[in-house]
Amino acid sequence: MAAEQRASVARETMAATGYRLLLPSQWAQIPLRQGTEEAVERILHEAYARIPADAPPDKIGPYKRELARRFRKAVAGAQERNALDLYLPVKPVGDEEFNLGASILVTETVLPVRDPEGSRTPPSEIAVQLLTDNGAEGGDLSSGEVDGALAVRREHVAAAAPDRGATAGSRRVEYMVSVPGDTNRWFIAAFSTVGGGDPRDELADALVEWFDAVMATFRWRH
Known part of the structure; x- marks a missing residue:
């Protein structure tokens, strides 16, 4: 077996302990399990500056309070979903200021073992289950690999849900990736954008392409 093949097999069987994504400097990572408040305070301080x-x-006072309210609300909503990390565009691009019109939420889940004998379900079978799950009505489903791990990509448009704080519809793309070394654990990176006001507009299309490019930079940490 060639050295490259041996290295590939080793990565697939070695348990993953984390991940990394390459994002533009305008985006900030907010850890949601530890260090959340420190990250929030740092980002707000930079925005105030x-x-x-x-x-x-x-x-100035009303602007700071509204900025902090919106930002903390987004972070609290992510924590309620027991997520790992939240990524938000928090630095200006051109004339745009602090913009919460897009986000990336990272979570993980352990899917139930369906084998009556309790053996682990192969990731390929779980992928089939995910692909045939109609949880995203009208969505596009596909499968492939992310850094050598089996992945399912799901894209759909979510309707507005004012009762949950979503006053407009959003375009959503989720990558569900099998975690190396633990076939029942799945890493989920969920991207959401309102586009330019219409989740099906050209800006939304461009941002979806951008997120796909971001996921191409995804690497496991071992």
């Missing part, structure tokens, strides 16, 4: 020095004093 970008307020123009000549801004009207009576506008």
Whole structure:
């Protein structure tokens, strides 16, 4: 067996202890299990530092409070889902300021073993279950690999849900990736964007392509 093949087999069987993604500097990672408050305070402090020095004093206070409210609400919502990490675009791009119109939420799940004898279900069978699950009505489903691990990609448009704070529809793409060394654990990276106001517009299309490119940089940590 060639050295490259041996290295590939070793990566597939070695338990993963983490992951990494390459994101533009405008995006920040907010860990949701430990160090959350420190990350939130740092990001807000950097945002406050970008307020123009000549801004009207009576506008600064309300702006800071609204910024903090929106940001903390997004973080709290992610924590309620027992997620691992939240990624948000928190630095200006051109004339755009602090923009929460897109996000990446990282979670993990352990799928139940369906074999009556309790043996582990092969990832390929779980992928079939995920692909045939109609949980995302009208969505597009496909399978492939991410850093050598079996993955399922699901894309759909979610309707607005005002009762849950989602006042507009959103375009969503989820990558569900089998964790090396533990076939019942799955890593999930879920991207969401409102586009330019319409989840099916050209901006949303471009952002979906961007997220696919981001997932191409995904690597396991062992």
